[in-house]
Amino acid sequence: MAATERRYDIYDAEFRADPHRVFAQMRAQDPVFQQVGLDGETPIWFVTRYEDVAAVLLDDERFVRDARLAFTPEELEAMPVSGVPEAIENHMLNRDGDDHRRLRRLVTKAFTPKMVERLRPRIQAIADELLDAVESRGTMDLSAEYAFPLPITVIAELLGVPHVDQGRFQEWSDAIITPVIDDAGVERFNMQMAEFVTYLTDFFAARRADPQKDLVSDLLTARDATDSLTEEEVFGTVVLLIVAGHETTVGLIGNAVLNLLAHPEQLALVRADPALIPAAIEEVLRYEGPVERTLNRWAATDVELGGQTIRRGELVIAILGAADRDPDRFEEPDRLDVRRGDMRHLAFGRGSHFCLGAPLARLEAQIALETLLRRLPGLRLAVPRDELEWRPTPGFRRLESLPVAW
Numbered sequence: 298m299a300a301t302e303r304r305y306d307i308y309d310a311e312f313r314a315d316p317h318r319v320f321a322q323m324r325a326q327d328p329v330f331q332q333v334g335l336d337g338e339t340p341i342w343f344v345t346r347y348e349d350v351a352a353v354l355l356d357d358e359r360f361v362r363d364a365r366l367a368f369t370p371e372e373l374e375a376m377p378v379s380g381v382p383e384a385i386e387n388h389m390l391n392r393d394g395d396d397h398r399r400l401r402r403l404v405t406k407a408f409t410p411k412m413v414e415r416l417r418p419r420i421q422a423i424a425d426e427l428l429d430a431v432e433s434r435g436t437m438d439l440s441a442e443y444a445f446p447l448p449i450t451v452i453a454e455l456l457g458v459p460h461v462d463q464g465r466f467q468e469w470s471d472a473i474i475t476p477v478i479d480d481a482g483v484e485r486f487n488m489q490m491a492e493f494v495t496y497l498t499d500f501f502a503a504r505r506a507d508p509q510k511d512l513v514s515d516l517l518t519a520r521d522a523t524d525s526l527t528e529e530e531v532f533g534t535v536v537l538l539i540v541a542g543h544e545t546t547v548g549l550i551g552n553a554v555l556n557l558l559a560h561p562e563q564l565a566l567v568r569a570d571p572a573l574i575p576a577a578i579e580e581v582l583r584y585e586g587p588v589e590r591t592l593n594r595w596a597a598t599d600v601e602l603g604g605q606t607i608r609r610g611e612l613v614i615a616i617l618g619a620a621d622r623d624p625d626r627f628e629e630p631d632r633l634d635v636r637r638g639d640m641r642h643l644a645f646g647r648g649s650h651f652c653l654g655a656p657l658a659r660l661e662a663q664i665a666l667e668t669l670l671r672r673l674p675g676l677r678l679a680v681p682r683d684e685l686e687w688r689p690t691p692g693f694r695r696l697e698s699l700p701v702a703w
Contacts, residue, residue: 303332307343313687316589316694317631320345320619329603334612335476335691341593341612342605345619347626347643349603353594353615354647360594360613362650363393367595367610385473385490388533390541390592390650397649403519403526404534405653407455407512413656416451420661423450424668432672436679439699443669444550445543448661452542456535457504457511462496469493470540475690497532512538538654546658548587548695550665553578555685555699556585557666558678560633567635568674571667578662579640582621584633586644589618589694617643618694675703 304327305319306312312319323330328346333339344350353360361367364376389400406412427446431437445467453463472489501517508514516531526534557564557577567573593612600607607613621642622630628639645652652658669676679700686697 303337304330305332305343308335308689308691310686310689313689314683316618317622320616320622323616324619324623329605329607331605331611336478339612341614342607343590344602344613344615345623346603347620347623350615350617350620350643351647352602353613354591354643354650357393357397357649359597359600361393361597362391362592362594363396364595366393367597372610383529385493385533385536387527387529388537389653390537391533393649400526400530400534401653403516404512404538407515408653408657410656413660416455416657417660417664419454420447420451420664421668423447424664425672428668428672436700436702439554439701440547440551440696441698444547444554444665444699447550447665448543448546448658451657451661452539455512455542456538457509457513458500458539465492465496466539470544473536473540474544474693493536494532497535501528501531541652542654542657544693544695545587545652545654546661548693549578549582549658549662551696551699552585552587552694553581553662553666554669554676554701555678555682555696556581556633558676558701559682563633563635567666568670571670573635574663574667575659576637576640577635578659578666579642580633580635580637582644583627583637583640583642584621585694586617586621586642587694588644588692590614590616590692591646592692617646673703677702 305323307316307319323343323345327343329342329344329349331340331342334341344353364373368376389397389404392400424443424447427443431442437443446463449463449467450460453460453466458466469489469492472486472493477483477486501513504511504514504517508518513531513535516526516534519526557567563577567577591614593614596607596609596611596613598609621627621644624630627637645655645658679702685699688695688697
């Protein structure tokens with residue numbers, strides 16, 4: 298394949314407006330297919346069928362996030378530097394095996410269903426406060442004024458980040474997940490990451506001097522008491538929790554509202570029976586999940602998948618949004634059905650890297666949707682649906698803005 302060849306354009310605005318049409322073609326014609334990525338140079342294998350995607354997610358020995366498990370030291374030395382500070386990349390999502398389990402174990406207890414349930418009153422209070430601020434106005438950008446501030450406030454309070462700094466965390470988080478190609482973008486990114494590292498260094502120093510009842514204090518205490526975490530691992534873990542702790546939930550809340558408003562008969566079912574809200578959230582996760590595709594994995598050895606041979610060291614991306622609409626797995630997959638019996642989607646992943654924050658994301662989305670529908674019974678889109686724009690960030694599926702009225 299020529300270095301510039303790209304059979305499926307999965308980065309442009311036309312694709313973002315309707316990715317599922319392209320995903321259907323990929324599943325049917327090229328379920329395991331290699332083409333160049335966003336940079337126009339790097340070959341990547343894209344996997345789209347449910348069975349194959351699940352196989353990749355479950356096989357953390359042959360499909361790895363940690364490049365050290367796929368390359369020799371000499372090969373690693375020759376690889377280009379990512380530009381992201383090591384402190385920010387040193388987290389569980391970039392590790393496998395014992396390293397991954399050690400990092401994950403230290404934060405798992407904060408995200409168990411039991412611990413997350415304790416946050417219910419606070420999440421409910423935040424949702425009500427946000428609607429109190431806009432209810433009399435009759436209109437809002439649901440993404441910016443409701444779907445974003447709710448989860449960022451929750452994760453910031455959980456970590457101990459002061460409310461006044463949450464806006465800065467949004468900027469840093471956006472910088473981390475947005476690819477940069479040109480020199481100006483790289484320079485801006487480097488400046489933002491330097492600011493982020495400086496902020497966290499000062500924040501950690503303050504928590505060491507005066508520990509609080511928050512997750513950052515707990516992580517630092519665990520590191521100081523048992524040396525289970527290096528300083529860089531504390532950095533990486535906090536960054537991961539900030540980014541993953543709000544970005545995907547913003548998309549989930551927005552996607553849930555958009556798709557229910559676009560399917561009035563499904564919205565009517567949920568309004569008539571709020572007990573359907575958890576099922577509605579699961580169906581939206583399957584139908585229009587906020588994480589469209591996984592992060593890159595490397596083949597740690599030669600692998601046969603879907604009739605193709607993936608060589609050691611080659612990049613692999615599993616497309617969750619394609620897998621969750623696979624007609625071989627779900628009946629009428631392109632139909633939103635809040636009463637669907639089979640909800641075993643892959644939106645939170647599968648296997649060792651299954652989303653640690655899934656219980657929190659589910660609870661936040663359920664409370665956000667229930668509160669919204671109860672308090673704003675006339676909720677509707679304020680602009681035609683075809684005027685809505687999707688964010689261009691590869692891998693994530695959420696709107697730039699979601700104007701609604703009531």
